[in-house]
Amino acid sequence: MKLKYTALLSTCFLLASLSISQVQAEDDLAQESDPIDNPDQLQSLPLLQSLRNIDTEYQLQAPYVQELNNRYKVRTLFVESKDLPMVDIQLTFNAGSARDEEIQKGLFGLSSMAAKLIREGTDRYTAQEVADVFDQTGAHFSAQAYRDMFIVRLRVLSDPDKLEPALAMMLEILKHASFQKQSISLTVSNTNVGQKQLQENPSRLRDIRFYRTVYGTHPYAYPVTGTIGGTRSVTPEHLKKFRDQFLVAQNMNIAITGNLTSKEAQKLSERIAGILKQGSSAQRLPYAELKNDIEVVHIPYKSSQAHVIFGHIGPSRSTPDKLALDVANKMFGGNGFNAVLMQELRIKRGYTYGAYSSMSFTQAPGVFSFSYSTRQDQLLDSIQVAHQALVNFVNQPIDQKRMKVTKAGMLRAFPNHYNNNATINAQLGSIGFYGEPQDYLRTYPERLKNISTQDVENAVRKHWHPDRLTVIVVSQKLDKEALKAALKQNLPTVNDSQNTGTAP
The missing domain is CATH 3.30.830.10 (Metalloenzyme, LuxS/M16 peptidase-like)
Structure with a gap:
């Protein structure tokens, strides 16, 4: 078995065009095949051809909980x-x-x-x-x-x-x-x-x-x-x-x-x-309130780089919109170079090496945020671009092509959540703590598949608020009031909101 496995790996290195998913499938195939004597690269080729018939659904099979x-x-x-x-x-x-x-x-x-x-x-x-x-x-x-x-x-x-x-x-x-x-x-x-x-x-x-x-x-x-x-x-x-x-x-x-x-x-x-002592469960955490306006906070700091974070209170872990918001977050700032933030801030304008968004889903309401660093002389322009990117993402129709690519990437990455005993057990702990159903892992692919562009649009318009952000800026200097006024100019007017079919 080891000899055959080695032959398959050698062939994989020679075939540079072979995808990562094919390599993983090949590894499974090698382990299940009978051992052979004196293997060579040519004997592996028929096995590589059989990768076309690998059932991708099998690769995504979650553990039975x-x-x-x-x-x-x-x-x-x-x-x-x-x-x-x-x-x-x-x-x-x-x-x-x-x-x-x-x-x-x-x-x-x-x-x-x-x-x-x-x-x-x-x-x-x-x-x-x-x-x-x-x-x-x-x-x-x-x-x-x-x-x-x-x-x-x-x-x-x-x-x-x-x-x-x-x-x-x-x-x-x-x-x-x-x-x-x-x-x-x-x-x-x-x-x-x-x-x-x-x-x-x-x-x-x-x-x-x-x-x-x-x-x-x-x-x-x-x-x-x-x-x-x-x-x-x-x-x-x-x-x-x-x-x-x-x-x-x-x-x-x-x-x-x-x-x-x-x-x-x-x-x-x-x-x-x-x-263990029996005791009793902890009491419910208090609710966290979302602010009503844009707030700008400046931290003076001498550096060649300025550091920025935008964000506000989001929903708790129990929200039914969690998966739609996960998709939205990946599209906006959590999916590498294909994400909106990276496209607007790095690819198009070169303002930063990386810009990322995140959502924390916790017992009490968590936070939605996005952050990056940039040169001091690009600070104000980059803030307006980043904010405008959020305004557009919330108010304009979701890009269906980007969403399709994002969902496919999420589905491919999901098995990393249970690729060994330690990660499986960590998932079980989280599922148990947050009251998720025991089949959470097994049903994830189907639930993700069923998320529509309308689901994502409804979720972001309900939970993401470009007009209620807290903006923290670490930089040498900053006119907070001027920045706040500039951000408010990015917000759509009532007529604009009516034209896009969204609430003001």
Whole structure:
């Protein structure tokens, strides 16, 4: 089999015109064929010809996701995978940085600090003893805080002699992490150094100010890593309270992928949910308000480059328009050189090396934004061009050719979301956390196929607002009022809106 596989690869390198998708299909074909003696390139040609008959739908086949009936009522999703003798476990808690101030006002960075310190020992085990258990079992343990989520991951061999001690240590950490004062001091010091370095990073300064300005007093307003004042205020008692309130069974979902049967996976999930403190689910996050006007914020900064971000509050993860907005975002600024922003700012005018848009879909309303950097002398012109590109995208009919290319690219890229056990399990964690159906991965291609230009037009006209943007500019100087007036001139008049069939 190896000899035949080598012959096929050699032929692929010779045939420069062979597409990436054909190479992937060839790899599957080589693995399924019988081994041959003394292979050469000519013997591979008939196999290459057979690539024309490869079923593209088969290549897009998503894993079968099982929803297990956990007796503790903790949502558990499972994918059985026998390819490797490994198990991936992800516990996703509703305990991201948005929960920091629920422990005490001003403790920005609390969840991030808990993630960094959770493996630094318990009342029974030192940090070294914790590390030794994971090292001796060959397990990889990690914890990470995000805005919405606190994620704990364990990857370990499915052999019970390895799985059992690693799992036991993970549960010991989650229940009894001691958060020693000396560990906190070291983490605070490192965090403060990192935050001071932000002063030398204009794009990060821009992004932090953007979230602060757009969200105001909302829990999403502050960086996940927190603030200098917030992290300095954290004590072991705060971290233990965070652990006991949020890292509990009824505030998590479980994702398992690997070399287990569904019965074994269910038993594993119930062991996890049963050992952890039960607790209760976190409360609903407050709503975030969309601003009523264009707002321009200037951050003075001496640099040859100016940095710009536009954006506003968008919908939450639960919006039925999510997939249509994903398509719109790819078309506008998330699809490389074919995207509108890149065409307008780089290809046509050479204002920037790259301009990109993004949408965050979170528990509370997320943000739609787009950003780039440019020379100081091109700043004002580039801002007007970028804003006008958004105005036109929202108010004019969707380019059907661009949309077709974009959807095709999204479909080709989608298997990257489940191309190994780790990515599968990450997807299961997200599906479980945001309440998506268990067949979310399998139905995605059909749902994407059914998105029409009308769906995209309706979604952007409902959720994207060129007249309600926050614009953060990091540059040497800026006349904010003049820029705001210029942006308002880009907006269509009532008559223009009526002519295009859209609301003003």
